[in-house]
Amino acid sequence: MDNQYPELENKNAIIRMFHVTKRYGAQLALDDVSLDVEANEFLFLTGPSGAGKSTLLKLLYLADSISEGQILLKGMNLSRLPKKRLPFLRRNIGVVFQDYKLIPTRTVFDNIALVMEVAGASAKQIKRKVGYLLRTVDMEHKAGAFPQSLSGGEQQRVAVARAICGDPDIVLADEPTGSLDAESAKVIMELLFGIHARGATVMVATHDEALLHSTRRRIVTLKQGRVVDLGL
Numbered sequence: 062m063d064n065q066y067p068e069l070e071n072k073n074a075i076i077r078m079f080h081v082t083k084r085y086g087a088q089l090a091l092d093d094v095s096l097d098v099e100a101n102e103f104l105f106l107t108g109p110s111g112a113g114k115s116t117l118l119k120l121l122y123l124a125d126s127i128s129e130g131q132i133l134l135k136g137m138n139l140s141r142l143p144k145k146r147l148p149f150l151r152r153n154i155g156v157v158f159q160d161y162k163l164i165p166t167r168t169v170f171d172n173i174a175l176v177m178e179v180a181g182a183s184a185k186q187i188k189r190k191v192g193y194l195l196r197t198v199d200m201e202h203k204a205g206a207f208p209q210s211l212s213g214g215e216q217q218r219v220a221v222a223r224a225i226c227g228d229p230d231i232v233l234a235d236e237p238t239g240s241l242d243a244e245s246a247k248v249i250m251e252l253l254f255g256i257h258a259r260g261a262t263v264m265v266a267t268h269d270e271a272l273l274h275s276t277r278r279r280i281v282t283l284k285q286g287r288v289v290d291l292g293l
């Protein structure tokens with residue numbers, strides 16, 4: 062394992078952040094964040110607007126690079142990862158965004174199938190898996206529809222199916238219920254709890270006070286880029 066901090070060895074952690082700082086120009090988005098996430102944990106990330114929640118998730122799904130510090134994902138140091146290993150690592154991470162980010166020119170079926178297509182799965186494998194996922198998120202009847210014809214809750218159900226299509230070990234969700242009504246939000250959270258129950262590590266960034274009050278799971282709180290409560 063490419064671990065610069067052997068004194069902090071934690072064999073159960075699937076995500077390890079050590080003194081991570083992220084700057085956008087002069088703006089400090091994350092400030093000396095250290096955080097371990099255990100394999101198969103379900104964890105909430107919260108904090109006021111601008112606290113750094115999206116930035117933290119972005120660093121984990123490799124959409125942005127860190128300014129200082131280290132991140133180990135499944136024991137791999139992201140700063141030292143050869144570029145050719147990036148696609149492999151990305152396939153192990155499913156991402157759900159607040160604004161769904163479905164591809165407008167592809168059908169529901171094809172949006173979900175994309176991850177498997179890229180990974181080189183056969184048409185038969187794709188049909189079986191996407192069919193199963195469509196049933197799981199109760200969207201079988203909309204397989205041929207295009208995203209713009211769906212409600213927000215339906216689009217988010219498709220986005221969750223897409224996120225888990227490649228059987229990722231880690232699912233990162235950034236305000237997945239932020240633009241949904243209470244009933245749709247509940248469905249999305251149940252899907253995420255289901256993914257967790259099947260073995261994935263799940264991190265959910267949210268402002269949703271009702272959700273946070275009703276949970277007994279770990280809540281990590283950020284404020285102005287710093288972790289102010291590890292929720293342990």
Ligand SMILES: Nc1ncnc2c1ncn2[C@@H]1O[C@H](COP(=O)(O)OP(=O)(O)OP(=O)(O)O)[C@@H](O)[C@H]1O
Pocket residue numbers: 085088089090108109110111112113114115116117
């Ligand atoms: N691409 C960027 N360029 C410049 N500044 C950025 C960029 N992305 C984020 N920031 C800044 O970094 C800080 C953290 O932003 P971030 O989006 O991570 O917060 P957040 O906790 O997710 O907020 P919200 O709950 O409003 O989504 C903010 O001050 C933001 O303005």
